[in-house]
Amino acid sequence: MDAVVVDGLSMTYRVPVRDGGLRAAARALVRREYRDVHAVHDLSFRIPAGQVVGFLGRNGAGKTTTMKILAGILHPTSGQAQVLGEFPWRRHNHYLREIALIRGSQPIGDAPELTVLDSFRYQQVLYEIADAQFRRNLAELSELLDLDGILQRQVRALSLGERMRAGLALALVYRPKVLFLDEPTIGLDVSAAKTIRTFIAEYSARTGATVLLTSHAMADVESLCPRLILIDDGVLAFDGRRDELSSAFAxxxxxxxxxxxxxxxxxxxxxxxxxxxxxxxxxxxxxxxxxxxxxxxxxxxxxxxxxxEPSLENVMDQAFQRLRRTRDIAS
Known part of the structure; x- marks a missing residue:
């Protein structure tokens, strides 16, 4: 069974533009000009339940836009996407309880005065988790992510690595079946990043969760993702195993x-x-x-x-260079 189905997905933003200078700024107050930005174009792929997939591309390639669509934050311009059989942008409550979008740049909630345990209790109420299930989930997450020493501390007092571990556990305490991970180890030191990677692998193995991960840290991708999806300028450029990527571009x-x-x-x-x-x-x-x-x-x-084999970082660099040359020739 496919947990994620993307079929001809496109997303176009209409953004205001103007020339520099005061005269152009004044003119824009009366008549604004716009241009279309195609963040994602005719994107299609499927992810079977339980698979961990790396979703790769340069900055601005459309990765985060795609994840936001799949998480129900954005509505696509055209095409279809289904996650666990649901259209994400309908944002049904039962769907939102089955998925998690975890961004490394926003590791834990917006209430820094709360303790970590208070944050978990709030999550329990928000997602209507039964007490027995909450205790089991929290105990498991505390063991896997070594949270016992920080549960009674305020969020504002945590280091970045501690905030990342707490934020990851907070997003998973209701046991989502699909994880969208956007740069989950960004800014972490080597030890903390390794802890996060190990946890993601163990969580997926224990629960059968489906994971779509985007990261510029190739260590994340190499240790977690046997399958890679590469997009360039919003267009699918590759979908297959890591060794197939090396054969195709290196x-x-x-x-x-x-x-x-x-x-x-x-x-x-x-x-x-x-x-x-x-x-x-x-x-x-x-x-x-x-x-x-x-x-x-x-x-x-x-x-x-x-x-x-050449390193994945080297392969990705060669892939981007070839895709850029192909795009330049086509234009």
């Missing part, structure tokens, strides 16, 4: 090799990216990897050899 692999020969020269075997003594890192075309490794093994005394 034409080379990396060969890391250690040889024991005296003064070896490996420059004829690929592009040399790094060299430290007898340790070499070569970039080689995908089709040439088998032949190149065979030549290296037959020519040199090889102590160690490994073939690696």
């Amino acid at each position: 034409p080379a692999k990396l060969i890391r090799v250690v040889v024991t020969d005296d003064d070896p020269d490996l420059t004829p075997y690929g592009d040399v990216l790094e060299r430290d003594g007898n340790q070499w890192l070569l970039r080689v075309g995908r089709d040439a990897v088998p032949a190149t490794t065979a030549r290296l093994l037959s020519r040199f005394a090889v102590a160690d050899l490994s073939v690696e």
